[in-house]
Amino acid sequence: MLTDSQIDRYSRHIILKEVGGKGQQKLLDGKVLIIGAGGLGAPIALYLAAAGVGTIGIADADVVDLSNLQRQVIHFTADIGKPKVESAREKMVAMNPDVTVKTYQEWISAANINGIIADYDFIIDGTDNFAAKFLINDACVLAGKPYSHGGILQFDGQTITVKPGESACYRCIFPEPPPKEAIPTCSQAGVIGVLPGVLGTIQATEAIKFLLGKGDLLTNRLLTYNALRMRFREVPLKRKTTCPVCGDNPTITEALDELDAMTVCDLKGTP
Amino acid sequence: MIVTINGKETQLPENASRTIDSLLTELDVAQPLYVTVELNGDIPDRADFATTPVAAGDVIEFLYFMGGGR
Numbered sequence: 001m002l003t004d005s006q007i008d009r010y011s012r013h014i015i016l017k018e019v020g021g022k023g024q025q026k027l028l029d030g031k032v033l034i035i036g037a038g039g040l041g042a043p044i045a046l047y048l049a050a051a052g053v054g055t056i057g058i059a060d061a062d063v064v065d066l067s068n069l070q071r072q073v074i075h076f077t078a079d080i081g082k083p084k085v086e087s088a089r090e091k092m093v094a095m096n097p098d099v100t101v102k103t104y105q106e107w108i109s110a111a112n113i114n115g116i117i118a119d120y121d122f123i124i125d126g127t128d129n130f131a132a133k134f135l136i137n138d139a140c141v142l143a144g145k146p147y148s149h150g151g152i153l154q155f156d157g158q159t160i161t162v163k164p165g166e167s168a169c170y171r172c173i174f175p176e177p178p179p180k181e182a183i184p185t186c187s188q189a190g191v192i193g194v195l196p197g198v199l200g201t202i203q204a205t206e207a208i209k210f211l212l213g214k215g216d217l218l219t220n221r222l223l224t225y226n227a228l229r230m231r232f233r234e235v236p237l238k239r240k241t242t243c244p245v246c247g248d249n250p251t252i253t254e255a256l257d258e259l260d261a262m263t264v265c266d267l268k269g270t271p
Numbered sequence: 272m273i274v275t276i277n278g279k280e281t282q283l284p285e286n287a288s289r290t291i292d293s294l295l296t297e298l299d300v301a302q303p304l305y306v307t308v309e310l311n312g313d314i315p316d317r318a319d320f321a322t323t324p325v326a327a328g329d330v331i332e333f334l335y336f337m338g339g340g341r
Contacts (some may be wrong), residue, residue: 038341060341072341128341151337158337173314178305178336186339196340222334233278235332240314 002028006098010052018214024052028098030211033057033120035108035136037084039186039196040126040150040203042074047204049092049099053211056092057120059104060084071193108132110257113139122207123147126200128186130177130261137162137170139255141245146210148203148218153184155192155227157199160218160237161206164246167219171252172240177261195227272327291320300333307334 002010002021006028013019013027030053034041037060048056064072064079064087072084079087085103092101104116108127113135117123123145125136133149140147141164149170150159162169202223209215222235245252273280276298283289283297291310295303307314309332315323325331 036341040340062341068341126340128339130336130338133338133340150340152339153337156335156337158334173307173334174336175316178302182305183302183336183338186341191339235309235334236312237309237314238312242316 006052009096009098013051019212023212023214026211026213027052027208028054030122030207031055031057031120032207032211033059033117033123034126035059035123035132036126036128037062037072037074037088038068038126038128039071039152039191039193040124040200041088042072043197043200044124044126044204044207045074045088045092046095047201048207049096049101051204051208052096052098053207054098055100055102055120057102057104057116058085058088059106059108059116060088061105061107071191071196073197108135110135110255113255114143117143117145120145122210124203124207125149126196126203130183131258133170134177134258134261135255138245138252140164141169141171142253142255146217148206150199150203152191152195152199153186154189155195156225157195157227158222158224159199159202159206160222161210163217163219167217168237168239169243169246171245172243172247173222173237175244177258180261192227195225198225198227274325274327275330277332289325291315291323291325294325294331295320302335305336308332309334 010024013024014021032053034044037058062084064075064082064084066080074091075087083105085105089101089103092099123140144164146163148161220237224233241248272283291308311330
C-alpha cells in the first residue's frame with residue numbers, strides 16, 4: 001500500500017498506464033543488483049533509486065579516485081578515498097529513503113557471485129573487465145537470472161539484455177574472453193564522460209521494464225551506440241546452439257573465474 | 272558484388288573464393304583475431320572462418336569486444 005508521500009513522489013510514474021499504483025508497488029518490491037559502482041553503475045544506481053526500486057544491491061571493492069569523477073556522477077570530490085559502494089549508498093538513500101541499499105565492498109568472483117545474485121530479481125553488469133563480464137554472464141545464465149550486459153570504450157557502447165534459456169547470452173556472441181591486454185581498456189584508451197550515462201540509463205530502463213513486466217526487453221538484439229557519429233544500431237541475434245554456456249551441449253556448467261582475462265583492467269586509476 | 276556490412280551496403284570486387292577469413296584481411300578489419308562475425312544472422316565458429324564463403328547479398332556484422340564500464 002503506497003503512502004500519501006509515495007503517491008506524491010511517484011505521481012509521474014503512477015499516471016502512466018504502464019505503471020500505475022500497481023506497477024509502482026512492483027518497483028518498490030523489486031530487487032536489482034548493480035555490479036560495478038562506476039561509470040555505468042552511477043546513473044543506474046541514481047535512476048533506480050529515484051524510481052523507487054525497493055532493494056538495490058551494489059557491488060564494488062574500489063574506492064573513489066579523482067580520475068573517476070569525469071563520468072561517475074554518483075561520486076563527489078569530497079568522496080575521494082571513500083569506498084565507492086558507501087559513496088553510492090549515501091547518495092541513493094539521501095535521494096530516496098524508500099530504498100534499501102545493500103553494499104558489497106568486494107570484487108565479484110566465482111567464490112562469491114552465486115551467493116550475491118541469489119537475492120535479486122535482475123542483475124546489471126556495470127563492470128570494466130572481461131573476467132567479470134563473462135563471470136556475470138555465466139552465473140546469471142546458470143542461475144536463470146535475467147541480466148543486462150553493458151560495455152563501453154572511447155565513444156562506443158553496446159548493451160544487450162539476457163533472459164537465460166530464452167534469448168542469446170553474451171557467450172552466444174563472444175564464446176570466450178580475449179586474452180588479457182588484447183583489447184584496450186578505458187584507462188588505456190579513454191572514455192567520453194557522458195557515454196556511460198547513455199548506456200547506463202538504457203540498462204536501468206531494462207531493469208525497470210523487467211520489474212514492471214511491460215514493453216519489449218532488449219533481448220536477441222545487441223544495441224550499439226557511437227557518440228561521435230550519434231548513431232544507434234541494432235544487431236539482431238539469436239541463441240547459438242553451440243554456445244558454451246547456454247547451448248545444447250554446454251561445456252560450462254558452473255561459474256568459474258576466467259583466469260586468462262583476470263588482469264585486463266588492473267592498472268591504477270582504471271575504474 | 273554488393274554485401275551489407277554493419278548496416279552499410281558495400282561494393283566488393285567479384286571473387287568467387289571469398290571467405291570470412293579472406294574478407295577480414297581484404298577489409299583490414301580491426302581486431303581480426305577477436306572480432307565476432309555474424310553472417311546472415313548466424314555466428315559461425317572462428318574455426319570455420321576459413322571455409323565459410325561470403326557471397327553477394329550477404330549481411331555481415333562485425334561485433335567487437337567492449338570491456339569498459341567503470
